[in-house]
Amino acid sequence: MYAIDPRAxxxxxxxxxxxxxxxxxxxxxxxxxxxxxxxxxAIRPTAPAHGLxxxxxxxxxxxxxxxxxxxxxxxxxxxxLARAYADARTPLIxxxxxxxxxxxxxxxxxxxxxxxxxxGHVGKQGGGFGTLTGQGNGQGGREHGQKNDQLPGARSLxxxxxxxxxxxxxxxxxxHLPQPGYSAQELLNACGESGEGGxxxxxxxxxxxxVSAAGAGQITEKLRALKxxxxxxxxxxxxxxxxxxVLPGSMWCEEEGTTTNLEGRVQRRRRAMxxxxxxxxxxxxxxxxxxxxxxxxxxxxxxxxxxxxxxFLATRGGKADYSGxxxxxxxxxxxxxxxxxxDGPDTPVAYAPTYPTPDGLATLxxxxxxxxxxxxxxxxxxxxxLGGQYQSGTQTRxxxxxxxxxxxQMHPDTALAHGLRAGQSVTLVTAHGQATLPVTLxxxxxxxxxFVPFHWPGAANLLTDPTVLDPHSRxxxxxxxPVTLRPAMATANSVSERAAxxxxxxxxxx
Numbered sequence: 001m002y003a004i005d006p007r008a009x010x011x012x013x014x015x016x017x018x019x020x021x022x023x024x025x026x027x028x029x030x031x032x033x034x035x036x037x038x039x040x041x042a043i044r045p046t047a048p049a050h051g052l053x054x055x056x057x058x059x060x061x062x063x064x065x066x067x068x069x070x071x072x073x074x075x076x077x078x079x080x081l082a083r084a085y086a087d088a089r090t091p092l093i094x095x096x097x098x099x100x101x102x103x104x105x106x107x108x109x110x111x112x113x114x115x116x117x118x119x120g121h122v123g124k125q126g127g128g129f130g131t132l133t134g135q136g137n138g139q140g141g142r143e144h145g146q147k148n149d150q151l152p153g154a155r156s157l158x159x160x161x162x163x164x165x166x167x168x169x170x171x172x173x174x175x176h177l178p179q180p181g182y183s184a185q186e187l188l189n190a191c192g193e194s195g196e197g198g199x200x201x202x203x204x205x206x207x208x209x210x211v212s213a214a215g216a217g218q219i220t221e222k223l224r225a226l227k228x229x230x231x232x233x234x235x236x237x238x239x240x241x242x243x244x245x246v247l248p249g250s251m252w253c254e255e256e257g258t259t260t261n262l263e264g265r266v267q268r269r270r271r272a273m274x275x276x277x278x279x280x281x282x283x284x285x286x287x288x289x290x291x292x293x294x295x296x297x298x299x300x301x302x303x304x305x306x307x308x309x310x311x312f313l314a315t316r317g318g319k320a321d322y323s324g325x326x327x328x329x330x331x332x333x334x335x336x337x338x339x340x341x342x343d344g345p346d347t348p349v350a351y352a353p354t355y356p357t358p359d360g361l362a363t364l365x366x367x368x369x370x371x372x373x374x375x376x377x378x379x380x381x382x383x384x385x386l387g388g389q390y391q392s393g394t395q396t397r398x399x400x401x402x403x404x405x406x407x408x409q410m411h412p413d414t415a416l417a418h419g420l421r422a423g424q425s426v427t428l429v430t431a432h433g434q435a436t437l438p439v440t441l442x443x444x445x446x447x448x449x450x451f452v453p454f455h456w457p458g459a460a461n462l463l464t465d466p467t468v469l470d471p472h473s474r475x476x477x478x479x480x481x482p483v484t485l486r487p488a489m490a491t492a493n494s495v496s497e498r499a500a501x502x503x504x505x506x507x508x509x510x
Contacts (some may be wrong), residue, residue, distance in 0.1 A: 002081055004029065006382060007409065007451055008444025014077035019081055020446050021071035023472050024381045024480040025460065026099040027108035029078075032067030034059040034115045036082040044120035047353035051364035055114050058366045072374045072446070084194035085119075091125035094262075097134060097384070101479045108473035112241060123352030130262045134251060142390075143320040143337075144311070149180035149344055152311065153318015162318075169314050170298050183474030188213050189466055192225025192376065201228040203289075204251065205282060208392035210238040210455045214476035215466025217433045230465045232285055234275075237394040238457050247280035255281050256304050258322075258330065264337045264350045266322065268330035283307060316340070319356050373482070379414070381428065381483040383460040386453045393455035406456040409442040414450075420483050425488035428452070433462035436488045450483060 003012035004019045004026070012391045021029050027376060037043055038056055045052060069076035085091050093116055094107035099108040113122075121127035144152045155162035167174040182190060188209055190199045202223070213219045221227055223242050229474050231243040234251050254273040260266050262295040275281060283304065290299035301307040305327065315324035321338035324346075324415050330336065354360035373380070388402040396402050410420075420426055420439050427436045428450065435458060445451060452460040464481055 002084065004081075006449045007442065010387060012444070016416050017081075017084075019073055019077055022372055023380050024102060024104075024237045025071040025103075025372050025447055026370065027104065027111040027367055028062065028070050029109035029467040030115050031059050031062040031369075032064060032071070032078060032081050032087060032110070035062045035067070035114070036064065036079070037086060037119055040082075040086055042086045046117045046122040046124075046357075047362060048344075049117065049364050051366070052118070054366050055118065061271060065298045070374070072448070076100070089118075091116075092122055092127050092496050093129045095131050098479060100473070101475055101477065102129070102467050103470050103475070103477040104295055104369055105470050105475050107365075107369055110365050111367040111369070114367070114423055117362065117364065121351055125349060128351065132262055134385070135190050137257075137259045139262060139264070140258060140266070143260065143440060144293065144315065148183055150375065151177075151318075151320070153315035154320035155318045163375040166314070172297070183253075183469070184209075185466060185469060185476050186474060187435075188222065189221045190230040191219070191222040193222075200226060201230070202226055203230045203232065204239055204243075205273060205286075208237040208394050209240045210242065210452060211392035211394075212461065214461055214464040214465065214478060215432055216457070216461035218466055222342050230275075230315060232282060233394075234279060234445070235394050235398075237392065246405050247285055248275075249285060249419075250275040250279055250281045252280070255283070257308070257326075260337070264320075264347075265334050266325060266330065266337060266339075269332040273300045291420045293458045307485075311491070325473075333509040341391065377448075379432065379450060379483050379485070381463055381481045383452055383464065384456065384479075389453065391453035391455070397455065404453065404455065405440065406437060406453065408437040409440045409445055409451040411445050411447040412441045412443060412445050415439055415441055420485075427488050428463055428483050429486055430465075432465050432481070435462045454478070 001015040002017045002019060003009065003015040004010055004021060006020050006023050008020070034056075038059060043056065044148065050188045064075050064078055071078070086135070092130070093112055095109075095112065099105060099112060102108060109131075115151050116122050116127070116129040122129065130149050133142070143154045144150065149168045151157060151162055157163065157177065163174050163177050167177055175457050187199070187202070191202055193199065210216060210220050210223065223239065228245070229243045230245045230247065231237070231240040232247045233240055240246050252269070254275040257265050257269045259269050275476070287299040287301060290296055301310070301485040304368045308327065312322045312325050315321050320337070321340045324339035324341045325335060325342055326342065329342065336350065337346065338348045355362050357363070386404040388396065388404040390396045396404075408426065415421065419428070419448055422441045423438050425436050425438050428432055437452065437459060442451070444509055452463070454460040462475060462476055463483065466476060469476055
């Protein structure tokens with residue numbers, strides 16, 4: 001097993017083989033591997049596809065010497081990784097947020113998908129490409145409308161046929177369905193802005209953008225400028241402290257539902273306890289809000305079972321078809337979508353040919369990647385997760401037994417070059433903000449890379465860019481930001497202090 005990461009994570013240590021490319025060069029690495037697969041005669045496309053020749057010709061521009069130089073890895077290690085992939089019978093490429101959270105993340109993921117598809121490992125048991133989500137039901141949410149351009153069943157708001165299907169299901173005119181809206185980051189950027197496209201009110205459900213959004217300092221000020229900020233949550237997050245209204249929602253164990261994992265396996269989730277006090281299930285809060293603003297149509301469900309059955313039915317004919325599922329079927333066993341019939345089988349391998357396209361063929365795209373910044377002695381910040389902390393830390397930072405510190409990890413050689421010692425505070429400065437953190441010496445990280453976890457306020461996301469986004473996914477570049485170091489004493493009143501949320505509202509304390 002290989003772990004590919006700019007730092008030696010726990011996974012890298014377990015894997016035993018670790019390649020540490022420069023942040024932002026994951027796509028270049030994938031193109032270099034495809035180049036070698038072509039050179040070694042290992043191209044065995046999963047199926048005929050549009051764009052196949054263009055993708056292979058494009059990979060000709062990425063020979064090992066170029067890839068090793070741009071990725072900042074020894075060419076021998078690149079060749080060893082390529083040989084291991086070529087020799088594997090069912091290689092599986094698993095990614096977290098590393099390849100995605102860039103301003104070119106879509107193209108990076110496309111490069112890895114191309115590699116898996118063109119070597120014959122998509123749609124087969126045990127192999128291919130998959131992304132591990134960062135939340136318990138991240139996969140299920142992405143399939144059914146969590147994104148600003150989606151409709152149930154992995155349908156698209158851009159597709160006239162999909163729009164017509166859902167309008168008919170919901171019994172509304174097609175023109176009542178919105179066009180694709182803002183991405184999450186664009187929505188936050190528009191908060192408090194006047195004129196067309198600006199927002200004066202926002203509902204935040206189970207999220208903590210004061211900590212988790214790129215450019216968190218600027219976003220905090222934008223949230224403060226809103227006329228109304230309504231937060232639905234079960235703990236008083238930093239974002240809830242800014243709210244004009246907090247509605248106590250429910251935890252995962254206080255609601256019924258389903259959870260979908262990486263392989264498309266749908267499992268039933270049962271409620272373990274009732275939400276306490278004034279807290280209510282999130283779906284009930286949303287339905288009540290719809291009634292309160294005079295839009296009850298489609299938001300009247302006597303029970304959760306009614307809502308779930310309607311959801312399953314709404315996915316019929318979509319790519320992620322759950323329409324053959326029911327609570328009773330999921331009581332007997334989990335199932336992998338698509339499941340189009342109640343009396344039919346599920347689909348253990350979802351991406352085997354043919355594909356749900358007009359001609360049954362996949363379409364491959366040539367990834368367009370930027371040239372990496374190869375300036376000598378340049379430092380780049382990358383952000384990410386610690387094993388003992390979850391998301392923005394609203395839950396886990398309350399537990400002193402969970403390990404994790406809000407520090408900046410750097411290589412001992414980097415610390416030495418800047419006259420820093422372990423535990424000494426240093427100020428990180430980017431074009432978007434600054435934060436002062438103690439130093440942790442980490443021999444397993446690249447010398448040109450700094451790592452800051454994003455679970456704490458006043459730290460990682462004060463430094464990231466909220467404005468330059470991936471042209472396709474609209475994802476900010478969480479994983480690479482140019483950064484410089486300054487002595488902490490030089491910035492006594494740092495941006496991190498000025499951008500901190502208002503003092504906690506006593507009424508919200510647990």
